[in-house]
Amino acid sequence: MEKKSCRKARFSYKFLHESSTATDHEIIHELRRKRSKKDVYQAEEVLAEKKIGKRTHYLVKWHGWGSETSTWEPVENILDQRLLDLWEKPMPDIRQVSFHVERLLSCIEAALKNRLKSERQIDFPIAIYRFLFNGRGEDKPRGVKVLQKKDFDRRWFPKDWYVSLINERGTKRV
Numbered sequence: 433m434e435k436k437s438c439r440k441a442r443f444s445y446k447f448l449h450e451s452s453t454a455t456d457h458e459i460i461h462e463l464r465r466k467r468s469k470k471d472v473y474q475a476e477e478v479l480a481e482k483k484i485g486k487r488t489h490y491l492v493k494w495h496g497w498g499s500e501t502s503t504w505e506p507v508e509n510i511l512d513q514r515l516l517d518l519w520e521k522p523m524p525d526i527r528q529v530s531f532h533v534e535r536l537l538s539c540i541e542a543a544l545k546n547r548l549k550s551e552r553q554i555d556f557p558i559a560i561y562r563f564l565f566n567g568r569g570e571d572k573p574r575g576v577k578v579l580q581k582k583d584f585d586r587r588w589f590p591k592d593w594y595v596s597l598i599n600e601r602g603t604k605r606v
Contacts, residue, residue: 473495473497475492475495475515476492476493476496477492478493479493487506488506489506489507490516491503491505492505522562522566523563528560529588533588533589537589581594
């Protein structure tokens with residue numbers, strides 16, 4: 433029985449490159465044009481920040497995309513400086529702040545009336561939260577922050593607001 437030899441065809445990428453009709457300059461220009469259109473997205477809002485190594489990264493929500501597509505980006509990838517300025521010093525509408533403060537107080541009062549022993553969670557716009565509580569509270573694991581009554585600014589919360597909260601038995605909680 434005679435053995436047949438299997439020869440693989442040799443393929444030269446160099447040959448294909450040299451046979452292109454486009455110049456190197458045209459190819460590079462086209463790649464840059466496609467890449468710049470494809471890789472630049474409009475950021476809508478900064479949602480969080482964290483240190484990765486020695487560098488600060490920001491969680492960016494992209495315009496026209498859901499929150500699930502938000503990504504951690506280094507500062508040099510954020511082209512709009514206003515987003516970082518608003519992250520550092522939020523300036524929400526005063527009516528929105530008042531609305532959310534009332535909502536928060538109602539949530540706390542409802543939790544006390546129902547004598548809930550478990551933790552309570554409330555959705556709160558990040559800009560308003562940072563406006564009211566930035567730099568306050570105690571950081572806990574998993575991004576949890578514990579606030580004490582001293583952390584509630586008197587400009588937004590009435591004096592002794594916590595004294596007026598009454599549980600179901602009619603006793604005050606402080």
